[in-house]
Amino acid sequence: MSETAIKVEDLSKAYQIGQIGTGTVSRDIERFWTTKILKKEDPFLKIGETNDRTIKGGSDIVWSLKDINFEINQGDAVGIIGKNGAGKSTLLKLLSRVTSPTTGEIKVKGRIASLLEVGTGFHPELSGRENIYLNGAILGMRKKEITRKLDEIIDFSGVERYIDTPVKRYSSGMYVRLAFAVAAHLESEILIVDEVLAVGDAEFQKKCLGKMGDISKGEGRTVLFVSHNMAAVQNLCNRGIVMKNGSISYQGDVDKSIKEYLTESSSACSIIDIKDRKGNGKVILAEARAYSRTPNVQPQTGQPFTLEFLLQNPQNISFADLQFDLRIDDHMGQRIAWMSNSVLNTNTDKTGSLIRFNIEKLNLNEGLYYVTTQILAHNALTDWVQNAFSFEVVKGDFYNSGKTVPPMQSRIIIEFNVGYD
């Protein structure tokens, strides 16, 4: 059993949502009076409310993290995964001391370097070299440490030719390369990385991941990595922490964590509770799920795929009179596909409540997708839910060639063949 590097105990963080500003003086005085003079609990913190952004809470205080407990051993590479708003970033902020916890504590052995953003503190007027020093110092390096590693950093960044040019003349790719190069050469025992690899070209991303792999596997340093890119997490990490609504829903082996996260996000979620919807409500979407061959198999590129929707249809309107449209967007909000039962010739007199869209061979590339649905009955809108649910497609062998289309290149995969003469 190796030594513990990070120990988190009963960690919680409350945020005040909504407006901060007007009326805070009187509030602050009240707060001061009850907590400091009367030694009572803070009147503005309501205990026990979970952080679910789809449900409107009763108070202005929301617990972004609630009673988190975990331990990380030295040399572990831990992937922190979870949906947007699950508390991943808050956890990283607390670990990197940008803000402090409301209750609980974090104990750390060794130096922490955190990379919540690449190029923090870069000054556009300064040259690449000057910025290496500035950024390195901001991240906690001593000047002589940077001087010692300067050549290595410049070499890694691959912008040697422009190193004495002000960074405002850099392309955004060069900027990121330089910034990551500085961060990659930090000499801390613990490295915390937020989703910073989403920038830069594919070659550089690979280089970054390789470097991070070296750091954790080769040098035995501890890495905490937050990402939505499951392939990167799987590749890099040996342990995983799955977060949901501000608490940890699973922790353990990385493969199991990813599976846990994927089933969690693909399993039926109660869309019925979403309040932000349009339409007259005669027919509404209640549940939805995406799966491959059977309902418990994760969607995979090249495999059969089904989107299943459960409707609430109290007036028993026939499917012949219903139009069900759905739109698939990628994680960047870019529209990928649109489907509707109205574009197909289907003769049905069923009045049931289940509708399925089947794709024989899924031609979506690996990644996260969001589905927006729209239901019309007799050509009148009954229900419209933006980003009703999301599903994750895992990497699959579409062409039976063992090779895949880089997700950077395309979200859609097309059946084709190549002829030679």
Place this chain on the structure above:
Amino acid sequence: MSKGNQHAGWDLVIKGHTSLFDLKFKDLWHYRDLLFLFVKRDFVSFYKQTILGPLWFFIQPIFTTIVFTFVFGNLAGISTDGLPQYLFYLSGITAWNYFSDCLNKTSTVFRDNANIFGKVYFPRLIMPLSIIVSNLIRFGVQLLLLLCMMAYFGIKGANFEVTSAIFLFPVLVVMMALLGLGAGLIITAMTTKYRDLTFLVTFGVQLLMYGTTVIYPLSAAPEEYKRIIELNPMTGIIEAFRYAFLGKGEFTLWSVGYSMIFTIVILFLGIVIFNKTEKNFVDTI
């Protein structure tokens, strides 16, 4: 490891509430290189893409002195204690500018750096300290201007003398810096929640100049207001400054001592409040 037995073996313990007086000076020392890199950044970025470059350091005090000489010296006819008007105003402006720059810049330090502070940890106090040092360079350059003017008027045979109080000069500079820093820290800590203070500071500092002996000597102030003007800690400093360089001004150890105690109290309060705020300000700004 210095956090007591309870946390033995851990290098760092992050929790919500820390002691009010845990000022983290050790941390600050580790990041000293960063302070100088920030100073360098400020200095370089100040004159990049300007034609006159560092000359701008001179232009502002020169023009202010000319305007003050014209308005307060010639039109209003306010006494300058028998000193050449240019020297009188320039000495006041140089000292006052240093104090007001320190105060103004540190009073917005949280807001101006919310971006960096929100992404990475370093002892927040580094930032205001770097501002103090940056301004010190600027002050040094402007002091050079004052010395040139003194040389010029000296050759012309104007009536002034450098006194032995000049040995107090480093102390006076440190006091101005720390007074500006302390007040700035208090204000920036409060502005994370109450933005109103920002407006107050911008014109408040301007008005405060008239409550300090920049454009008039303390000896020319009416007796009934003299007490109030003396309450202003900057008055003692500027009078001492002027006495040191030009030999005129109501310089007493008592007034300098008062300013010093005032400075220490403000600075201490400032650092404590700043440290208290820095932990969570990211959430409110």
